[in-house]
Amino acid sequence: MNLEFTAEENAFRDEVRSFIENNYPQNVERAAVQDELSPDDMTAWHKILGEKGWSVPAWPEQYGGTGWTPTQRYIWSEENARVNAVMPLPFGVAMVGPVIYTFGNEEQKAKHLPGIKSGNVWWCQGYSEPGAGSDLASLKTTAVRDGDDYIINGQKTWTTLAQHADWGFFLCRTDPDAPKPQQGISFILVDMKTPGIEVRPIKLIDGGYEVNEVWLTDVRVPAENLIGEENKGWTYAKFLLAHERSGIAGVARSKRGVEQLKEIAGHEILDGKPLLEDMGFATKISQLEIDLAALEITELRTLAGEQAGKGPGPESSLLKVKGTEIQQRLTELTLEAVGQYGTPDFRSFPADGSNDFPIGPDYAHSAAPTYFNMRKTSIYGGSNEIQRNIITKMVLGL
């Protein structure tokens, strides 16, 4: 047993650290701090990494992967989290990409993988529906074969950043008479510019717009956009959900969050001393760090299993539950740390840039919106209740 990195791994860390320092776009860094990311900001780093050949590290090398070991990938995500990098969006890189290279045909690979890799094509995920959330298999959106096309009708929801998407991957019902709901579903790629698609942004409780309703009315899609076999889409969807969950622990990002929390608690003064030195508050931060250490080692054990050729299994549900609980706890403590200046809604501040009358420290402005927004993490990607059900069945065998 050994938790140390090898000399090669340390050299790798130095290499990626200096690449990030020299190439991470500073305007994106500023925009991220101010919580004002434009669509261009969200893909800027992806595009730079695409040119470097580092945008899809986890993919097989034949499709553009870096051939990094899971440990190297872990170092990579740690180093990016150090600078709070806005990483490539997961919808292409971590979700549909692996589905396409695993289950797609050669034409589909040739057509779609390069755009995912370069960051030039923005993808969205058409899974959830108003009536199909935790019970995803009950989805009602239909795709009916008509000559060389499918005609899609239905409504998707919670579609993240669909307002900017070029392409989407959709789960559609192709056999309404299948004996089990999971058996009649197909996985179809859709050009978001196809007539009949309407994207309606949903305002969230933090005041931002990151998810959408997607309405599909007689959307005609070439049948060649079907991934794998008709009615086998559930298999591909499950494969994808396991991939989605493995990145969801967010350890590196939470570590960065703890550092930011400590900075804030170092600035806030309670009884003449930094809040960070208050036994009560410091204890809460320590508890969070301890929980995070446990999660980190658990994730490393999972990674080691992957390195030994074991794919992400139902254990990834543990990473999702604990990872999101820690992310949420971090936002609770940050809101507590900023005190009264968590109350002002910074979206209502005058936009004239005048700062004659500062409204509390800048770090306070995003505390409440982030706390509100991060409630989503125990709901999305399979709610934490569903994750516990998965562990109940798949791990405990109950």
Next chain:
Amino acid sequence: MDFNFSDEQNMVRDGISRLVREQYDWDTRRGIIDSDAGWSPEFWAQLAELGMLAAPFSEEDGGFGGGAVETMLIMEEFGKGLVVEPFIPSVVCAGGFLKHAGTAAQKEEYLSAIITGEKIFAFAYAEPQGRYDLANLTTTAKKDGDGYSLNGQKAVVIGAPWASHFVVTARTSGGQSDAGGLSVFIVAKEAAGVSLRDYATVDGRRASEVYFENVALGADALIGELDNGLPLIETVVDEATAAVCAEATGAMQVTHAMTLEYAKQRKQFGVPISSFQVLQHRMVDMFMEYEQSISMSYLATIKLAEDEATRKHAVSSAKVRIGQSARFVGQSAVQTHGGMGVTDETAVGSYFKRLSIIEGEFGSVDHHMRRHVALTAAS
């Protein structure tokens, strides 16, 4: 022992409950908080007309002879409707200072106008560096002729954009966090040297940073004793804390009810999600948190009139318990609503946000826990 309300108190409760139900439904509230003004002067006028702004004051002060219980009943109903109008700043806080320490002339000029709704007060006590410590003040009122000259900044003054006047806490002597040397003043918003930076709050209200620069105050602006304001400030803030605790219980009740309703209607896997035991138990826990909160709201309200140590002990106990419950109930409601819970369009998100901010209002859970520990050690 008697947990029943008097006939008069039941009338207040029924009246305010009906008014909130009929005049402050969800869409109306939305319209109010999205308007330029961000509040409803018409609703305030109705409250005045129904005597609600007079409810917690004695008859000799121009009120209806009620007190803290009336405030509790009103705030509970306001919590149910997420009413944003400034009952706590104007009636509970400013009204409280005048009730406890106002001169006959001050009551005549200000308290009667608070009751009629003609004057609206905000309570400017917190400062950027204060972190819930009522005595940690850098705002100063220096003797200047017969009166005072006021300088300083007040942070997150709730309702300030709607106010005609402020009650301001300031240091008249002593060092930054000394218990002595504090005084309380009435300041007109239109006085020279008063400036505001207004903004919305994340829970749908309005507030301001308020700046005082060489504001000239007359000798009659002082409420209570010079240099010995802290006991008075603590009394009024404890009353306001009890009021916000009552507001929280109202908000929790509605939050729990709407969660139950949603769980019964929402179907997944062919059955209502309310049939899942893991969600049933979560809703049971929400119910228990709510019931415990009601008890603590009663406790704080009843003990307000007792000696200082008893009062502080009860109020801090209530704020700790209710702050914790507010977080649990709000988060659980959002979780049970799933994706709908994090959208702006559903009411549950607004209740969650209000409950989240209530956690820190008039002192966070940690602040009141520390006060509770200190009081326990001293007794």
